[in-house]
Amino acid sequence: MSMSQLLDVLEARVQAAAAGDPGAVLDDQAVDEAAELLRQAVAENDGGVPWPVGFALAWLHWLRYEALPEDEDEDDLRLALYWFEAVYASDPQAPIPDEVRRHLAGDRSGGDGHHEAARTALKIFKGDAGRRPRSPGPGRGSAHRRHRRRPA
Template sequence: MREELLKSIKARIMESRGTSDAAAVLDPRSLVEAGDLMRLAVAEQDPRMHDPEILMWAGLLHWARYLALPSGQDGPDLRRALGLFRMVRDIAPDWVPPHVRGYLDNAAELLLDQRVDELIANGRVLADKGAALGDLTLVDRAIGLFALAVAELPAGHPLRAGCLHDAGHVWLTRYHSSGLVADGEHALPLFREAVAAADDDSRTHLLAGLANCARMLFDRTGLPEYAEEAIRVGREAVKSAAPDDPRRAGPLGVLAVAMRSRFER
């Protein structure tokens, strides 16, 4: 049975290599075979010992699935693959495939990014569905997922600024549906934090997001401090982009709308 299962899993992996067709490794039966094989991985004479060949091929199956699945759905297979490869490394380091070794050295960081990607992807789906259906319970679930994602990311992490910005947008989604100023006021500090965490490449975009949020609050409340922030940050966003940068059009539009809003008041 061991050899038959190994042969089947190897064939699935080989079939998916070098082609765009990953059906063999994504077939649900591949996970059944991997589960059956893993039950044979423990040596009967010593439960502390595992068969490194079984661990390696089961790990390669999950690795192939991780590569084939879209972002947001690939996390469980990545975690399973890295866990199996770590076991292989502890037993027989030479069995670890060379292309995986570098990932093992950075497994904690990679797994963190995967967890956050899953939270963000699921949060976006819930937010979009909630907005389309007018269902604030779905939007609230999305807000919770983004809060978890932000909490996972330490200061200085390259994903943190974008995650904060997206979390602000989910609060704005709620704001548009509920009409509650408090929802917009929840969004504003998230946009501010995003700008504070921004790198040079994302700064223009994140500044424009902050300016737009402040302008929306001004439109609803008429409070001059929101208009002042929208225009000040909008000007900063425009200034942060080179004159020939195509991204400059976005903040220019945001600034123009903010100035018109104040003028019309």
């Protein structure tokens, strides 16, 4: 599949999970598709990643984090926060989970951290931002899930 097709498939999985079907993001094929999307994005963008790809990866990993048992979700939380940090640094108004926004906004209060995150986002997100996908869930967050611990 092309990068555009993989992005469409991943966005559909994210939308399905946000609508109440966690199996859409927990499926092993979802992880394989995400890895292939990232591989193609990096190869086609001189080592960077287009914004919509980073946004979709952030939401995929966030929704996996929410759906997985607590003892199996650390990697997905780490990856979600990595991608959401780049998304937030490049567009603070982007639709991200409120819990993540509070976490990232708190981390930026020192000033220099925000500038470093913005530089990182510029390195990650290459080229034209292109289309900006919509938020996958109601209220930019994930109300369908029980409340969990705050991101570390």
